[in-house]
Amino acid sequence: MLVWLKGYRRSWLAGDLAAGAVVAMMMVPQGMAYALVAGLPPVAGIYASILPLLLYALFGTSSSQSVGPMAIISLMTASALAPLAAPGSSLYLTLAGQLALMSGAVLLACGLLRLGFLANFFSKPVMNGFTLGSSILIAWDQLGTLLGAELPHWHGPSAALGLGALALLVLARRHGAALLRRCGLAAGAADIGARLAPMLLVIGAIVVVWALDLDRIGVRVIGQVPAGLPHLNLAVSNAHWQQLLKPALLIGFMCFLLSMSGAQALAAKKGEKLLTNAELVGLGAANIGSFLSGAFPVTASLSRSAVNFSAGANSQLAGIVTALLLGAALVLPTGWLAPLPLPVLAATIIVAVLGMLETATLRTAWRYDRADALALLATAGGVLLLGVEAGVVAGLLLSLGTMIWRESRPHIAVLGRIAGTEHFRNVERYETETRSGVLLLRVDAGLFFGNVEAVNASVEEALALHPGTRDLVLVLSAVNAIDTSALFGLLDLNAELARRGLRLHLAEVKGPVMDRLKQSALPDKLSGKIFLSTANAWTALSYQDE
Template sequence: MTLLQSLPLTHFLKHYRLESFVRDCVAGIVVSIVMIPQCMGYALLAGMPAEYGLYCAILPTFLYALLGSSRCLSVGPAALISIILASSIAALNPQSDAQYIFYAVNISFLAGMFLLLMRLLRLGNLTNYISTPVISGFTSAAALTIMLSQLKHVLGVEIGAGLDFGETLRALIRSLVEVNWPTLSIGVGACLVLWYFKALFPALIKTFSLPTWLQQALGKSGPMVVVFGAAALVAVLQLDQTSGVAVLGNIPPGLPDLTAVWTGFSMDIELWKQLALPAFLIALMCFITSIAVGSSLASLRKERVNPNQELLALGIANLGAAVSGTFALAGSLSRSAVSHQAGAETPIASVISALCIILTLLVLTPLFYSLPLAVLGAIVIMSVFSMIDIAQVGRCWKLNRADAYSLLATFFAVLVFNIEIGICVGIILSIVLLVHRASHPHIAVVGRVGESAHFRNVERHDVVTDESIIAIRVDESIYFSNVQFIEDFILEQCSAHPHAEHVVLICSSVSFIDATAVDALEQLGEKLRETGITFHLAEVKGPVMDQLKRTEMIERLKPGQIFFTVDEAMRSLAVSKQNG
């Protein structure tokens, strides 16, 4: 197989037809309608000039389309990545716009390298170790931080960039006396129009006999409508001059000029040491959010994305962002959902979107001169509003309080401290919960159901027990982290049952046992014998039995036995008691 044949895009195009190309073209155009204003808004969120958001959606998009395993994932500027970037660079106190951009480019490069390193180490399943509640708590708090950071544009006030949630809130409160009312009117109006286009307008256009592709384009045209409508309003009324409405201003036409970014570029190890942590966190969040979006969309087609291939694609895409002289990126939930809904069949839809971005940079940039910053702020606010998942708190509270606590802890860590600390807190909590659950397996004392050969938890079912036999089921493999918990449980049950003569450890759910566990169980058998209790095993799986045969445990277990079933154990021990 050649390198070209191994590329995911080649697989997608294997049975490509003209109808598929038409659907991809329509989806690509529809996505670009959302993407163009969103990219500019996310660039401002990252503290970068608006055109850099458009640059971020060209070369990286082509690279991801070539290498990505998702049909519909739309990569480019993303709200979470942008706010982390702004916070991280602000902490470095850049002395000029050029230095700020230089830091952003280096972070893109390092994030890409971290993603490629994760691919080299085959860490595609890394996301399995970060719980959904932790991610939900982080994204909800980050969304609130993003929304709050954009209120300065909607209110028309000046506050510093890169502030955390509390600092931004205090700065906004102090600035309320300086609100620019025309700007506020434009911002609120833009939010209302965007809400209308999202909630009500799609149902309205369905009443007309329009082609499906046109309905989709019109239904997603809200951002473009507010962009061009507000720009025309400001230009005609000259609100930027008469009322102080802040506008986007001149966007350089054409593709990016990389001379200023890469002139004098060299490997600055000291700078990379400062940027390593934020770059790693950006790489991690890029992968987590992208794989979550890509997997959810792939499941709708009964397909799967390849996590390790995604690490490669996202890593190369971020390196492409660095080469383009712009900032780090990730998969976008809102744009990817639009791509799927618009009927995208392959990554060619993303290529079409990138071509639309190029056309915009070459031809349409003069139209954005009078675009109010309040409108871009409104677009960002409305884009991230759906990331706030209040229902998840109630759901976790009902299912598992520990998950709810971890969600809330991550949420408040982001708000009280900053996003970087919030990410670290979330990761640590995920690891702590994983370790805690692994070290505290579910254990149940079981009894016979009627006269049957079935045994169930005595706390959940009406069962028959024998006061001389304690049957205990462990619903987990036994290894160094949980064997002490299991031993303590067994000894507590023996203390609670003074007439017990036998303990049967049911191993039906035990698929693995390590050396530490074997030693601990041997010692437990000896402790029980000293108190007049015999230790037995039942329903030991073949692989575990093979492990035990390679040790001395079977001999040391005697006079304890290993029974094929729990029913056999209970009947045999009951008979021996009668004979004794």
């Protein structure tokens, strides 16, 4: 807790204060917009940005993370609660907080149990597919708000505001930084200034609506924002614990995954070391804080964290400054926010989520590994066609399924010696020499219940192609583990080969694997020998032939 405070330097203060102020300005429109995505009043987005930030600063380890509302988590929240209550109802608000509590408890428990490694079960292509599908879904859902009515019945003034805001935000994203640099700003300041375009646009939109009374002609606005800090909330619905369990697990998992993907990238730039399990605890505490604030599940936003980093954040104090400024904004009169038009908030959501789209991963995966590319597309399609929860489950199953499929079909190479050396390579890739009667096979995967039959089948195929084989050597340099099923498979293979007059040898068995094998009957029953190296096996078996 507060480990960063022990080594705090006075020289960091200016950067933390500046970053905290910049992110606070960014958080106001973004938090309110993501609250709308979650089906909650806009002020809930600000509530979700105060206590969570403070609690993450106590327990988290990243100096750049900005914890609060995030588009994909907001969408998952809406997807989980829509079947249980009407958006905006008191029950809906209660369940949103309860979902944050349960997600926080899941994250906290995983951190205390040191289960941070579970994040490794989502591959990058599947994660990219989930982001792709979610971003498209969020953008599509905001079209009605952007245009003031569902297609094709546009509301003219609303559509003009929404589409105009959309165009300005796109221009700011693409050309804002370059324009500010031409005006004399340094590159870092120009990038930060361009990212503050949504806040400037919100202020401009409020002025336009107020000056022209656009709300009187049908432009929807957020209305009165309650002043004051959020009250302590302990409301839960006892009837919905079981129904919220699965979405809480999924949201907790996604909160951690999304947070870590950004945190690791920023930590690498600063040379920091992240403590995975402490991050779980920090995110868990942040979500419990969001529950206490009457808000909804939160995680770190990559875009805000990047701004926090660029603005000079040196420690978690930057997050504390952001939280205090947002709290001060609620303490002050909030009537000026009432005319904020919903079409402009919809435009900020669309630009933010479409900015998360990237096709580089798909293009790379398509060239490098079609299975990963298909998993990416299937995950995106699952989110779009089946819903967010189904998409998350599909993505997880695809990640595990792809891994199991690959491990169940290990590459097995016939080896030969490169002339004049002790190096042995795949005969299909190198010019090598082989010896009659000796077959060297390298197994390029761990041996477990899922691939032992495939390995034995590959061995039989290789023996069929080399009918004069008397000595078979399995080179296990790439085998990190052999489970019980694979052990019995090797014993069966040894017995079958012995029945046919062939000897089975092992070579280059790794130490931990050998330690396990010594606890079994295989070394004693092996018809051949266990060699330290492939070269030793080659020499010994060649000598025997002579």
